[in-house]
Amino acid sequence: MKNISAVKVQTPEPFNFKECLVYLSRSPLERLHSVENGCVTKLLYFDDEKILIQINALQGDLEVKFLNCKPSDEIKLFIQNYIAGWFDFKVDLNRFYNLAEKVDAVDRLVCNFRGLRIVKIQCLLQALCWAIMGQQVNITFAYTLFGRFIETYGESALFQNKKYWLFPKAETIAGIKPEDLRHLQFTRMKAEYIIQIATLISSDELSRDELIKTGDFEMARKRLVSIRGVGPWTANYVLMRCLGAPDAFPLEDVGLHKAIKALLRLKEKPDHKTIEHIAKSVPGWGSYLAFYLYRSLL
DNA sequence: ATCCAGGAACTGT
DNA sequence: ACAGTTCATGGA
Numbered sequence: 428m429k430n431i432s433a434v435k436v437q438t439p440e441p442f443n444f445k446e447c448l449v450y451l452s453r454s455p456l457e458r459l460h461s462v463e464n465g466c467v468t469k470l471l472y473f474d475d476e477k478i479l480i481q482i483n484a485l486q487g488d489l490e491v492k493f494l495n496c497k498p499s500d501e502i503k504l505f506i507q508n509y510i511a512g513w514f515d516f517k518v519d520l521n522r523f524y525n526l527a528e529k530v531d532a533v534d535r536l537v538c539n540f541r542g543l544r545i546v547k548i549q550c551l552l553q554a555l556c557w558a559i560m561g562q563q564v565n566i567t568f569a570y571t572l573f574g575r576f577i578e579t580y581g582e583s584a585l586f587q588n589k590k591y592w593l594f595p596k597a598e599t600i601a602g603i604k605p606e607d608l609r610h611l612q613f614t615r616m617k618a619e620y621i622i623q624i625a626t627l628i629s630s631d632e633l634s635r636d637e638l639i640k641t642g643d644f645e646m647a648r649k650r651l652v653s654i655r656g657v658g659p660w661t662a663n664y665v666l667m668r669c670l671g672a673p674d675a676f677p678l679e680d681v682g683l684h685k686a687i688k689a690l691l692r693l694k695e696k697p698d699h700k701t702i703e704h705i706a707k708s709v710p711g712w713g714s715y716l717a718f719y720l721y722r723s724l725l
Numbered sequence: 726a727t728c729c730a731g732g733a734a735c736t737g738t
Numbered sequence: 739a740c741a742g743t744t745c746a747t748g749g750a
Contacts, residue, residue, distance in 0.1 A: 558731085565730045568748050614746055616734075658733045682731040721731080 432496075434503050436482075436489040439516045443542025444484045446722070447514055450546050453725050456570035458577045458592040459553075468494070470584055470591035471509065473502055477584045479591055480506060494586055515544040515671070523712045530708045532690050536719050545718045547668060551635035552628050553594045554669035555654075558661040559620050560613075566682075575611045600625030620656025627654070635669065644672040667714040676706040676713035686720035 438444070445465070452462040460469040466483040479495040491506055498506070511517070520542075528534045548554040560576070561569040580595035580603065600622060608618035627633040633654070638647040644666055651662035659679060666675035677683060687697045687705050697705075709716050 559733095561730095562732045563730065563745085564732095564747075565749060567730095569731075571748080612747070616745065620733090656733070660732055664731080677731075680731045681729085685731090724731090 431492050431494065432498055433490055433492045434498075434507065435485070436491060436507050436510050438488050438514075439520075441520055441542040442514070442516070442544060443540075444489065444514075446540050446543035447546050449725060450543070450722055454566065454570045456567070456574045458574045458581075459594060461589075461591070468591065470593050471506070472593060473505055477582070477593065478502060478506070479584060479586055482510065495584065509549070512549050513547055515547055517671075518544065518673075518715075520544065520715075523709065523715050526709045526712060527716075533705070533708055533716065536690055536716075536723060540719055540722050543719065543722055545667065545715065547671070549635075549669065550594060551633070551638070551665070551669055552597050552600070552625060554665045555624050555657070555661070556594075556600075556621050558664045558668075559617055559624075559656055562617070562661065572612065576608075579611065597625045597629035601629045616656065623655060624657075639670050644670065644675070647672070648675075667717055672714055674711050674713040676717045678702055678706060680717075682724055683717060683720050686723050690720070690723065 448462050448465065448467060451457070451460060451467055460467050462468075464483075466481050468479065468481045471478045471480065477495070478493065478498070481492045481494055482489050483492075484490075489510065491510065493502075493506075496502070524537055524541075527537045548557060556576070557569075557573060560572045564572075577592050577594060580599050581592050582595075583590050583592045585591075603618075603622055603625075605615060605618040605622060608621070609615065613621075624633070633650075638650060647670060648662050648666060651657050651665060652659065657665075660677045663675040663677040664680075666672035667677070684696050684702060687693075687702060688695070690705075691697065691701070693701075706713055706716065
């Protein structure tokens with residue numbers, strides 16, 4: 428075995444890597460990373476280079492191994508920043524917990540998953556595609572669609588007889604014909620939405636940087652909703668999972684309704700008022716609240 | 726078989 | 739602005 432390079436990534440307090448791994452391993456159909464033995468392995472682009480990293484917890488921090496390359500300092504820095512963003516290290520979780528503990532039901536929720544941080548989808552195109560594929564279908568089918576999509580249009584790398592996948596590039600998706608996606612069981616609408624969005628991104632008419640640069644998430648929400656195929660649910664989902672908006676709670680989400688029903692031990696699905704009441708129960712932290720509710724469904 | 730799933734666009738009021 | 743309809747298919 429040749430010696431493998433590794434770097435450490437300092438973690439904030441509190442942070443529970445295992446809780447994030449639970450979230451990452453929620454579907455066996457996942458193609459963009461793999462979780463085993465307390466490690467997550469993921470392939471990433473650095474320009475056109477494919478970098479395979481493996482992350483595990485080590486003495487309170489994270490250790491990142493580079494499985495297929497000797498990383499330059501530039502790559503090491505890129506990966507450290509990537510991981511800090513992936514697990515949302517910049518947020519002060521204690522502020523969330525301090526507010527959450529004032530609400531009985533929410534306190535129960537956050538105590539169960541202490542140290543869980545939002546597992547981000549940092550690529551805007553990937554976040555939008557995932558949300559759109561997930562519209563109106565159950566999670567299993569969403570993963571089936573997503574997996575087929577990646578295996579058809581994404582690149583991959585082989586390591587120790589195992590394939591690791593990358594999300595397709597915007598230019599690739601922009602060049603797909605809607606009929607091709609219909610063969611993968613996309614609806615006509617979803618096929619059009621995704622191709623159109625990839626076109627916007629590849630022509631630089633839409634970007635993650637542009638959406639977050641002002642810090643005005645209300646403006647970002649409006650911009651997102653103006654895109655065909657993106658409604659309030661998708662916009663809030665992307666604000667939460669990709670853009671780092673603190674207070675984006677996808678009110679329309681059926682999964683969140685189920686989670687609230689279980690949390691409050693209701694017999695029926697919660698009504699509009701109840702949902703809004705919970706969504707606003709930790710002011711300024713709707714995104715974290717939603718993510719913890721998703722986690723509670725696993 | 727029947728119902729519904731981590732919605733959104735479209736149409737008619 | 740708002741309510742009803744359509745899209746479209748796999749899971750439970």
